[in-house]
Amino acid sequence: MNGKIIAIVILGAALIVGAGIYYAQVYAYYRPVPPDSPRAQVRLTPSGGGAAVPVPASDFRGIDADSSPLRFRACFTLPGAPATLRESYVTLEGAEPLIAPGWFDCFDAGKIAGALEDGEAVAFLGEKNIEYGIDRIVAVFPDGRAYAWNRINRCGEVVFEGKPAPADCPPPPQ
Numbered sequence: 001m002n003g004k005i006i007a008i009v010i011l012g013a014a015l016i017v018g019a020g021i022y023y024a025q026v027y028a029y030y031r032p033v034p035p036d037s038p039r040a041q042v043r044l045t046p047s048g049g050g051a052a053v054p055v056p057a058s059d060f061r062g063i064d065a066d067s068s069p070l071r072f073r074a075c076f077t078l079p080g081a082p083a084t085l086r087e088s089y090v091t092l093e094g095a096e097p098l099i100a101p102g103w104f105d106c107f108d109a110g111k112i113a114g115a116l117e118d119g120e121a122v123a124f125l126g127e128k129n130i131e132y133g134i135d136r137i138v139a140v141f142p143d144g145r146a147y148a149w150n151r152i153n154r155c156g157e158v159v160f161e162g163k164p165a166p167a168d169c170p171p172p173p174q
Contacts, residue, residue, distance in 0.1 A: 026101050033062030044089040045125040052127040063104050069134045074148040075106035082122035082140045095123035095137050098149050112147050132173050
């Protein structure tokens with residue numbers, strides 16, 4: 001009889017801890033990004049070089065977390081079609097969106113990735129080093145629907161592994 005009680009207590013504790021970990025990963029750290037906040041400003045990098053410039057976005061919905069810059073996801077609408085934007089801004093090949101929590105239903109990484117792979121959508125460099133080693137990527141569909149996420153860039157990969165920054169990278173923050 002005592003063995004059954006101990007087993008039930010262990011199983012109950014495991015379920016509670018598992019539920020807590022699930023909640024922390026899927027819900028706890030995320031917070032909405034208000035459409036009027038600086039984090040919600042959509043920028044694209046001009047193909048001629050220079051700093052990223054703001055572009056007019058509407059219907060912005062975004063999430064972010066203080067725990068990691070890679071948790072940023074956003075859905076919005078841009079007035080220009082990818083072909084028009086392609087003339088002025090840096091495009092990217094091989095951009096892969098990161099998966100968003102299931103409850104953030106406007107961002108479907110699988111559909112975005114498929115559209116990028118098929119050439120239906122175009123990926124642009126939103127802003128390089130939005131935080132050290134992190135680039136913002138923006139994918140735009142022909143109807144103006146657009147999605148943004150952050151990814152680790154080449155300099156970030158090296159520095160985050162504890163190695164010195166390559167010579168062509170900006171110095172890492174202290």
